[in-house]
Amino acid sequence: MQKKIAHIDMDAYYVSIEIRDNPSLANKPVAVGGKSDRRGVISTCNYIARKYGVSSAMPTGVALKKCPKLVVVPGRMEVYKETTQIIHSIFERYTNKIEPLSLDEAYLDLSESTLHRGSATLIAQEIREEIIKATGLTASAGIAPLKFVAKVASDLNKPNGQCTIAPAQIWEFLETLQLKRIPGVGKVTFEKLKGLGFETCGDVRRSEESFLVSKFGKYGHVLWNRSHGIDDREVQVTRIRKSVGVERTFEYDISDQYELETIIVEKLLPELKRRSSKYLATRAMNKLGVKVKFSDFQQTTKDQKASEISLDLLKVLLAEALIRGQGKSVRLLGVHIGLQEPEEKNIQLGLEF
Numbered sequence: 217m218q219k220k221i222a223h224i225d226m227d228a229y230y231v232s233i234e235i236r237d238n239p240s241l242a243n244k245p246v247a248v249g250g251k252s253d254r255r256g257v258i259s260t261c262n263y264i265a266r267k268y269g270v271s272s273a274m275p276t277g278v279a280l281k282k283c284p285k286l287v288v289v290p291g292r293m294e295v296y297k298e299t300t301q302i303i304h305s306i307f308e309r310y311t312n313k314i315e316p317l318s319l320d321e322a323y324l325d326l327s328e329s330t331l332h333r334g335s336a337t338l339i340a341q342e343i344r345e346e347i348i349k350a351t352g353l354t355a356s357a358g359i360a361p362l363k364f365v366a367k368v369a370s371d372l373n374k375p376n377g378q379c380t381i382a383p384a385q386i387w388e389f390l391e392t393l394q395l396k397r398i399p400g401v402g403k404v405t406f407e408k409l410k411g412l413g414f415e416t417c418g419d420v421r422r423s424e425e426s427f428l429v430s431k432f433g434k435y436g437h438v439l440w441n442r443s444h445g446i447d448d449r450e451v452q453v454t455r456i457r458k459s460v461g462v463e464r465t466f467e468y469d470i471s472d473q474y475e476l477e478t479i480i481v482e483k484l485l486p487e488l489k490r491r492s493s494k495y496l497a498t499r500a501m502n503k504l505g506v507k508v509k510f511s512d513f514q515q516t517t518k519d520q521k522a523s524e525i526s527l528d529l530l531k532v533l534l535a536e537a538l539i540r541g542q543g544k545s546v547r548l549l550g551v552h553i554g555l556q557e558p559e560e561k562n563i564q565l566g567l568e569f
């Protein structure tokens with residue numbers, strides 16, 4: 217049976233919630249993130265702000281230079297999570313095959329639905345209408361027989377739109393598709409691809425798979441498959457968490473190692489233990505790590521195999537990470553643990569276009 221996969225992606229999710237709850241922000245450039253010009257970072261922004269060049273992960277100070285009238289509001293994660301629960305309850309009316317990617321997007325396998333005579337396009341349209349009724353928020357959707365094509369398609373008619381790529385349209389659609397639109401192809405990879413003469417999936421088709429593999433390793437094989445319309449991945453109903461972490465961005469750069477150790481002891485470690493407790497109740501740890509972002513935004517991570525959370529080991533890993541910084545001060549510090557796969561402890565988890 218031909219798969220019918222929908223990728224539902226909320227439009228500027230966090231910001232849209234803030235505008236919904238504070239209508240005075242409507243028709244203004246708005247971003248959610250840290251307010252501090254010096255230390256804040258933009259989490260997301262609305263489409264008005266994007267026209268000025270504001271984007272997620274951009275330092276607030278840079279965003280304000282690009283858009284002086286930008287309104288920056290702090291995030292309210294609990295509200296976002298509660299709204300996501302409402303949205304997922306809507307998804308569950310249409311299918312039990314749901315793969316959340318984040319709070320604001322998910323894959324839905326609609327292959328077996330008989331609603332609207334099995335039209336995934338009409339089902340996705342109805343889902344988007346129900347989301348608006350329940351939350352006051354808009355969503356965009358992509359519908360296709362392949363996961364990555366559905367994800368690409370959901371971005372084509374944003375905001376508040378959808379796009380269907382039927383099976384017979386896949387080959388033609390991919391011929392001119394920019395490789396940078398394929399999930400996993402970031403700026404660095406795309407520039408490397410361009411340097412080799414590859415900008416579209418069509419360019420890849422006219423090459424040799426062995427050449428791509430020689431330049432990009434295993435991902436070269438993925439690019440070759442995607443460009444040829446091959447994506448056998450199913451919608452994964454259960455996503456297994458592989459790590460748990462906590463981090464903090466500081467109001468000022470910190471150079472003193474003892475001060476950083478104190479932050480681990482007093483701030484990060486208690487939160488890490490709290491967050492990881494529900495996972496460690498059924499799964500084992502397999503590593504412990506420290507993440508450091510320096511004043512120049514370069515970052516490094518130091519991990520080591522470990523079966524328990526050890527402050528002494530965290531201090532050692534921190535010291536090793538700081539050596540990599542060659543004396544640079546620190547703007548962000550994080551700690552994390554890795555989790556074994558459930559099977560490593562023999563745990564059974566019940567887990568028409």
